[in-house]
Amino acid sequence: MPDRALSLGDLIDMQIRQSGPMSLATYMGLCLTHPTRGYYRTADPLGQEGDFITAPEISQTFGEMIGAWIADLYLQMGAPDRFTLLELGPGRGTLMADALRVATRATGLGEALDLRLFETNPVLAAMQRDRLAAYGPVWIEDVEHIHDVPLIVIANEFFDALPIRQFVKRGGKWFERSVGLTDGQRRFGLSPTPYAEGLIGEAFATAVEGEVAEIGLAAQQFMGQVCALIAPRGGALLAIDYGHERSGPGETLQALSRHAYVDPLARPGAADLTAHVDFEALARAARMAGLNAAPLVTQGRFLASLGLVERHAALAKANPKRAEALAAARDRLMDPDQMGTLFKVLCAHSPGLRPAGFAV
């Protein structure tokens, strides 16, 4: 059979037949970023016609608030002659286009801007190129490829897309969750031997039989790496995502296709696989890299304190025919029963800076 006819599922099944079950993290990594068949390598998954919709695609005001946040931080940093603005997983470039429309109103910011984009998806990178050409973006394959100047990092729904590991408690010990084949069908299983507990911290000590410790190791390592770049340069990272404030037992792996939940094992590479972000673990990684972590806030509170309600009111006044749609978009971003509470905002920053939106 020619290689082209093989689906990612076929390739994964062949690997399992050859080498035995693979860890959930390996499976998730292949599903998302396999070079030719990974979910984030082949198509634009965003929007009504795609698999999910993100905040910047709901309303321009989301990116605008982040633009105001960037401008405020730039001025707090003393309006440096040069600074890097790095976006992790910029999607269609919508957030950054909306943000820069606002941020470049700060005197000097446009001239000082060195825009870097970290993106794995060539389809989305092409859209970013169209949207952001005026700012001369540079795509980097390694976050270390940046200048030695102050650094501001933005990540909306990026960390949830990194592979997780899961461990299940059985007989008082932790066993790693794996993906294997039973009667030719992909099935979750467990490692044959228990895991030495290095990774599984105190937060999971209360877990009872059958409970799961979900460890976002890739997200923690990535966070640590980026924060270690910020620490000597000065600056901040803003991460917005769905997730929990405290580490603890529970499982959140999910697969989304066409705005509906599907079986994560059914069609590898065809559905978005994500997990909720463990913000406590990310904040710890930031502190270990020498940054401060502002107290976590909900997306609703963050956007309210940056003026999103007032911005929507001004847009509705200028364009009364859109008032209803604007109100619906505002509610979707801010209401506790929509994105307002599930989504949270973490800011890791250099000591001495006071990022907007996190007042205690």
Ligand SMILES: C[S@@+](CC[C@H](N)C(=O)[O-])C[C@H]1O[C@@H](n2cnc3c(N)ncnc32)[C@H](O)[C@@H]1O
């Ligand atoms: C859920 S989308 C969010 C897009 C955008 N931030 C937004 O809010 O619309 C995740 C983004 O991260 C990118 N991405 C996912 N995994 C990645 C990886 N391992 N390295 C670089 N980019 C990645 C995707 O291609 C996409 O641009």
